[in-house]
Amino acid sequence: MKFAVTALSGGRARAGVLHLGSSSGSCPNPIETPALLLSTRKGLPNFISPDLLPSLPSPDSHLLQFSPLHFLEGPSPKTISSIGGLHQMLGLHEYGLVAVARDSVQSLPECDSTNKIGASFETSSGRRLVKPVEYMEMISSMRPNLWSTLADEVPAWVSDKRNKTSAGGAVFGSIVGGSNVEERQQCAQEVAKRNVSGYWIGGFGLGESMDERPPLLNAVTVSHFSLNMEASILPLFDR
Amino acid sequence: MISVYECGRYICMEQNEEQQRVERRREAATRAVEMRREAAASSKGDEDEQWWGSRREKMMTDIRPSLTVSGREIDFGVMALRFEVLGRFNRARAAQLTLPHFVCQTPLFMPVGTQGTIKGLTTNQLEEIGCQIILGNTYHLALRPTSELIDELGGLHKFMNWPRALLTDSGGFQMVVLILDRVSWTNLSAVEVSLLHLADITEKGVTFQSPVDGKPMLLTPEESIQIQNRIGADIIMALDDVVKTTITGPRIEEAMHRTLRWIDRCIAAHKRPREQNLFGIVQGGLDPVLRDICVKGLVDRNLPGYAIGGLAGGEDKDSFWRVVAQCTAALPEDKPRYVMGVGYPLDIVVCSALGADMYDCVYPTRTARFGTALVPEGVLKLKHQAMADDTRPIDPTCACMVCKNYTRAYIHCLVTKDAMGSQLLSYHNLYYMMQLSRNLHSSIVEGRFPEFVCSFLQKMFPKGDVPEWVCNAMDVAGIDISSCCAPFPSSKD
Numbered sequence: 001m002k003f004a005v006t007a008l009s010g011g012r013a014r015a016g017v018l019h020l021g022s023s024s025g026s027c028p029n030p031i032e033t034p035a036l037l038l039s040t041r042k043g044l045p046n047f048i049s050p051d052l053l054p055s056l057p058s059p060d061s062h063l064l065q066f067s068p069l070h071f072l073e074g075p076s077p078k079t080i081s082s083i084g085g086l087h088q089m090l091g092l093h094e095y096g097l098v099a100v101a102r103d104s105v106q107s108l109p110e111c112d113s114t115n116k117i118g119a120s121f122e123t124s125s126g127r128r129l130v131k132p133v134e135y136m137e138m139i140s141s142m143r144p145n146l147w148s149t150l151a152d153e154v155p156a157w158v159s160d161k162r163n164k165t166s167a168g169g170a171v172f173g174s175i176v177g178g179s180n181v182e183e184r185q186q187c188a189q190e191v192a193k194r195n196v197s198g199y200w201i202g203g204f205g206l207g208e209s210m211d212e213r214p215p216l217l218n219a220v221t222v223s224h225f226s227l228n229m230e231a232s233i234l235p236l237f238d239r
Numbered sequence: 240m241i242s243v244y245e246c247g248r249y250i251c252m253e254q255n256e257e258q259q260r261v262e263r264r265r266e267a268a269t270r271a272v273e274m275r276r277e278a279a280a281s282s283k284g285d286e287d288e289q290w291w292g293s294r295r296e297k298m299m300t301d302i303r304p305s306l307t308v309s310g311r312e313i314d315f316g317v318m319a320l321r322f323e324v325l326g327r328f329n330r331a332r333a334a335q336l337t338l339p340h341f342v343c344q345t346p347l348f349m350p351v352g353t354q355g356t357i358k359g360l361t362t363n364q365l366e367e368i369g370c371q372i373i374l375g376n377t378y379h380l381a382l383r384p385t386s387e388l389i390d391e392l393g394g395l396h397k398f399m400n401w402p403r404a405l406l407t408d409s410g411g412f413q414m415v416v417l418i419l420d421r422v423s424w425t426n427l428s429a430v431e432v433s434l435l436h437l438a439d440i441t442e443k444g445v446t447f448q449s450p451v452d453g454k455p456m457l458l459t460p461e462e463s464i465q466i467q468n469r470i471g472a473d474i475i476m477a478l479d480d481v482v483k484t485t486i487t488g489p490r491i492e493e494a495m496h497r498t499l500r501w502i503d504r505c506i507a508a509h510k511r512p513r514e515q516n517l518f519g520i521v522q523g524g525l526d527p528v529l530r531d532i533c534v535k536g537l538v539d540r541n542l543p544g545y546a547i548g549g550l551a552g553g554e555d556k557d558s559f560w561r562v563v564a565q566c567t568a569a570l571p572e573d574k575p576r577y578v579m580g581v582g583y584p585l586d587i588v589v590c591s592a593l594g595a596d597m598y599d600c601v602y603p604t605r606t607a608r609f610g611t612a613l614v615p616e617g618v619l620k621l622k623h624q625a626m627a628d629d630t631r632p633i634d635p636t637c638a639c640m641v642c643k644n645y646t647r648a649y650i651h652c653l654v655t656k657d658a659m660g661s662q663l664l665s666y667h668n669l670y671y672m673m674q675l676s677r678n679l680h681s682s683i684v685e686g687r688f689p690e691f692v693c694s695f696l697q698k699m700f701p702k703g704d705v706p707e708w709v710c711n712a713m714d715v716a717g718i719d720i721s722s723c724c725a726p727f728p729s730s731k732d
Contacts, residue, residue, distance in 0.1 A: 091644030
């Protein structure tokens with residue numbers, strides 16, 4: 001993954017270009033940012049089969065967000081691996097796939113049940129505790145262009161796991177911390193120390209008010225990241 | 240042209256009824272001519288209409304030469320289609336059917352787009368798949384959005400953005416079936432019983448309970464045609480008296496005669512014979528004598544095309560194909576023949592061998608929504624656990640978008656849970672039906688129809704256990720299928 005800022009607003013806004021072009025040849029075209037991620041269900045945008053996808057504006061619609069947790073009931077990581085990864089399974093070679101465990105519809109984080117063993121999600125197959133090792137197995141089999149680390153209030157342990165894998169694709173460190181500005185800042189500082197390609201700023205869309213968001217985002221984006229890193233603020237961009 | 244009235248075939252009709260009918264026809268003819276003059280005088284100049292108009296105009300010029308018979312104004316037998324047989328093999332034929340909105344190749348399968356849409360597929364996809372005619376259900380469209388609104392919006396083609404051909408049914412059958420569906424989806428005998436109670440068929444028309452407020456409503460032949468004239472499909476169907484083939488006795492005979500009486504009311508009510516083709520429907524249950532009277536009666540009306548109705552309703556397969564064989568043999572060579580409600584690939588192959596041209600059924604799309612794919616070997620149930628880690632496409636020999644892109648494993652995780660499962664399977668199943676239609680057409684044109692039938696049967700019955708009814712039908716059709724039948728065919732049906 002390559003990300004370059006092409007223009008700055010004088011304020012904090014920036015325009016950039018994201019090159020995902022991976023070794024597998026998926027998503028060959030650069031994507032301009034700010035970019036919207038299309039939400040998907042089991043990897044395909046709702047009701048839009050791949051033959052219809054080109055009728056959406058291009059290349060703006062070439063970035064798809066998916067949740068590996070949609071495949072908890074199958075196909076198994078082994079089967080997905082033998083198919084050749086998610087791009088192959090979905091027939092979407094021209095598209096960039098971004099893995100985020102949480103979506104806002106079918107895979108909601110369930111913080112009360114999340115513990116040191118794994119993160120808990122409310123899914124269509126009930127409440128599921130997902131261990132980092134399981135998550136990484138899914139990521140390895142799916143081979144997304146970008147993937148965010150499994151997130152919780154304490155994301156540091158995920159980054160350790162991440163370093164042990166060779167999943168491929170660019171890793172985005174997850175920034176959480178709920179509605180607490182100090183927690184957010186601390187989390188951002190910790191994640192920024194790690195060798196990640198970008199940041200996923202999560203923990204939004206869970207009951208905070210719209211007024212609370214700007215200071216929380218400000219706390220995270222102010223100075224912790226180098227200029228050339230991509231920040232993806234999912235609950236704002238995937239709606 | 241209307242020499243039928245001298246033939247004295249209407250043994251069951253009284254003389255004065257007969258005269259009244261002739262009167263009514265003459266009136267209708269005058270009305271129809273007036274209507275056309277009015278329409279020509281007040282043609283609209285709206286931009287959208289221009290596109291559709293020019294498209295229609297082009298198609299109609301293609302058709303017209305066959306319509307002008309020695310420069311005379313024809314009031315009956317006027318049609319908006321041309322049917323040219325391109326090739327034959329014994330009774331089977333491949334033809335080009337030119338309709339106001341599309342030039343079709345037969346044999347052809349028509350998917351059912353009940354409410355102006357094939358569930359889960361866009362009209363672009365349907366063109367991509369190769370659909371030529373889509374069937375719309377008059378009953379549903381008349382209830383919502385209503386035929387008046389469709390008319391106001393420029394007709395069903397424009398309303399659903401479908402540039403190719405459309406066919407609407409009369410609404411009568413849907414009325415009966417839909418009400419029954421609410422009573423019971425699965426219990427067929429309950430369906431038959433409730434048929435009698437909920438939809439009452441009298442000489443006036445079909446009385447049914449409104450699904451909106453439960454009040455009794457009446458659909459007459461005139462009203463059915465008026466509604467269909469407003470919807471504007473290329474082919475419209477006469478209102479017939481539908482009786483299940485499994486019923487026997489005087490009710491079948493009554494239904495057949497009533498269907499014949501109603502056809503005249505339909506013809507008289509038809510206001511757009513130069514843009515829409517009214518097909519008559521052969522009824523008569525499983526009784527060859529009744530079917531024969533009905534076919535002859537309809538053929539005498541010189542309609543643009545004919546449908547074989549009242550089948551695919553649970554009768555045994557031997558009775559089914561025999562009725563088809565009898566009707567196709569008696570129907571004119573130069574008119575399209577449509578077997579209503581037939582949609583199993585095997586039935587379509589058999590009916591095509593017997594000389595039928597058009598078919599419609601909800602089966603391919605409905606079975607897709609239930610997770611079943613059509614494949615040369617028969618069906619593939621994607622819900623089955625064995626599909627969970629099967630990395631092959633649905634049908635490795637299929638060239639459709641779904642088979643080119645997706646594994647059984649992926650579709651297994653979608654079916655019956657996510658809308659995309661229905662969408663992808665409907666796409667594949669319709670592609671399969673269209674490919675079957677194309678194969679039937681080209682094999683007949685290229686003189687290799689028996690080879691095609693044999694290879695079709697070989698894939699579906701690799702052990703050679705071709706059902707006896709298929710062997711019997713192919714025998715009558717003059718298609719030698721001995722190469723794909725086991726030496727000692729089982730006597731099972």
